[in-house]
Amino acid sequence: MGAIFEDVEIGQEIPRLVKGPITTAHIVRWSAAMENWHRIHFDWHYATQHDGLPDVLVNGSWKQHVMIQLVTDWAGETGWAWKIAFRFRGMNLPGETLTAWGRVTGKEERGRFGVVDLEIGLRNEQGAEGTPGTARVVLPRRGGPPVPYPFDPAVLAG
Known part of the structure; x- marks a missing residue:
């Protein structure tokens, strides 16, 4: 099913999504699937010696996927993850367990639907926030x- 607009409260946390611990094998498989062959994602010597990084890095596109999964899982089959934005502010490394989280920051009735604003992020097990962002979700009332589906923002007008 999914979230219902009337059941959502400002300040409410949405269910978290935990991934990890992330291994180098996870990173390499994602790189292969995305055809992202930048050596910082699979070549430890290159990442650490050439680029001066602490290890190979978790792919930004993987983190993007996790953030979208967090929001779409919460919206469910009857809602719509309308807008999502985030910034890559920190590196994530093999061995980390990452938790995607979200909190309701606003809501408004729009015709037959409700629009919910979220603050979202992706933290490692030490609590370091590496991918802060926001999302806007359309929910059924x-x-x-x-x-x-597909969602047309014009449905919010009436």
């Missing part, structure tokens, strides 16, 4: 229709 209790007793109302699911958000149409």
Whole structure:
């Protein structure tokens, strides 16, 4: 199912998404799937000796995927992850366990639907926030229709 607009409260946390511990094998598989052959993701010697990094790095595109999964899992099949934005502010390394989190910061009724604003992020087990961001989610109202797929923002007008 998914979240219902009337059940959402400002300040409410959405269910977290935990990934890890991340291994070098996870990073290499993601790099291969994305055809991202930058050596900082798989060549330890290059990453540490040439670029001066502490280790190979978790891919930014993987972190992006986790953030989107967090929001879409919460929105469910009847909601829509409308907008998402974040910044890569920190490196993540093999061995870390990463937790995607979100908190409701605003909500408004828009016609037959509700729009919910979220603060989101991705933290390692030490609590270091490496990927802060925001999201905007369209949710169905209790007793109302699911958000149409594909989503057209024009449905919010009426």
